[in-house]
Amino acid sequence: MSVALNGIKVLDLSRVLAGPWATMTLGDLGADVLKIEQPGTGDDTRTWMPPAVEGVSTYYLGANRNKKSVAIDIGKPEGRDLIIELAKKSDVLIENFRPASLKKFKLTYDDLKDINPRLIYCSISGYGRGHELEERPGYDFIIQAESGFMSITGEKDGEPMRLGVAFIDLISGMNAVQAILAALFMRERTGKGQWLDISLTDSAMFMLANVASGHLNTGREALRYGNAHPSIVPYQLFDCVDGRIALAVGNDEQFRRFCKIIGLPDLAMDERFVTNKGRTEARDELLPIIEDKLRDRKLHELLAELRAVGVPAGELRTVGQAFASDVAILRDTVVSVPSERIGTFRSVRSPLRMSESPFAPPTLPPEVGEHTRQVLQAELDLSADRVDQLLEMGVVAGIPATTRK
Known part of the structure; x- marks a missing residue:
């Protein structure tokens, strides 16, 4: 605490x-x-x-x-x-x-x-x-x-x-x-x-945030998009050879870098896809192209290339994989204290990191x-x-x- x-x-x-x-x-x-x-x-x-x-x-x-x-x-x-x-x-x-x-x-x-x-x-x-x-x-x-x-x-x-x-x-x-x-x-x-x-x-x-704002200011009912985003494309999961990648290409410059990495630089010049608005409106045309291109890529090689140029991307993980990940280890996410009844009590460290208010190990429930x-x-x-x-x-x-x- x-x-x-x-x-x-x-x-x-x-x-x-x-x-x-x-x-x-x-x-x-x-x-x-x-x-x-x-x-x-x-x-x-x-x-x-x-x-x-x-x-x-x-x-x-x-x-x-x-x-x-x-x-x-x-x-x-x-x-x-x-x-x-x-x-x-x-x-x-x-x-x-x-x-x-x-x-x-x-x-x-x-x-x-x-x-x-x-x-x-x-x-x-x-x-x-x-x-x-x-x-x-x-x-x-x-x-x-x-x-x-x-x-x-x-x-x-x-x-x-x-x-x-x-x-x-x-x-x-x-x-x-x-x-x-x-x-x-x-x-x-x-x-x-x-x-x-x-x-x-x-x-x-x-x-409801942006969804609420969209409805309240346009009167339109929000739709389901699965893992995709109603206002940003590409922003979803894609299959690779050995796993699944999560992409969040949030602006036009990132899209240009993304297209270069996947070997389709001309895609970023296509008038349909130059702007995020255009990509969102033409998602049914764009996404199959990206899906086909990424299907043959190795996940961690692709992740390394995208991260090197500042394109937001991550791998789809299970809960267990998340707690064993490098970032969880670097942030000491899991805290453990001994317990007479259950052996060891493990929990997630508080996300409230404060320089002048250090946290001590938690007391048991x-x-x-x-x-x-x-x-x-x-x-x-x-x-x-x-x-x-x-x-x-x-x-x-x-x-x-x-x-x-």
Whole structure:
């Protein structure tokens, strides 16, 4: 973890992916993250397997490093009281409950802002809050379908497809982090916290980017192009003798260099293909020519030649090949720490590289309630006997009284 957010306390009432992704990022940056989980079951993703290692879901492992797990039964008044006491001492609270549940538990922003005016309260939901759809549950796959993303993903004449990871959840988590950091900065000037309303739908629509701009300003429906690009040609995968190459020829000068490398310099002079606009409009004529020429080329020889003249190109890799690649090794992309339960915990190093805030090796994703006793005693000044009592009542879960030192 980093030292950037040392001293910032985060109360994580979220589960599954968008919220945990946000809190993991804050933990990577050095914040102290308390992950509140239901006793016994914990986060939903603990049961999402395969894949798993030694019975532990790798899905859960992928979004929960650098956190402490506190198992509290939110359905019991004593449990809610504990959460409220923790909220009093927190800088940030992140939740993804339905509004009706928050009102029932008296854990809304309005409930907590008076007892902690500096609290930054971040709500993550499928459709946002404050309207008739606020109770509708939000799932990444559903939002991918509803937002139009699936309609532009997949082969031209094939089925609409979702992206291979729950990227709207991930982007929503990233948006939450951006908003939280901005709110922390604003709090430095005003002394006040605020409520942040982050929705998967908003994130998805915003991520449509150039596709959204194209539709909003022309009225045209976007189409699917498979791996090709609606506005740049050539920009897709091509077959070589021993693999597949990804090309992203982004301007006319790159196209001239590309044509020279593949032995077709006159192609760049053809009036149909001189400009990117022309190439895009005449893609059905141009692409078969390129496909035929590249089919007999050796992948790595072609890559070396293209990279030497500044034409963007790469090889199609599997996930395993990507993590074994030269760039992954040069960037120390994979970080490993020993784990008693699974042997070695491996995860992807944070992409936030900061010269004055170095990252330490991550702490392991916690077991359900692993830190319950530690947190309740350290943060709320509860006695060991009181924690034992709460354990026996089933209000919290963690280390049994009989094993307490």
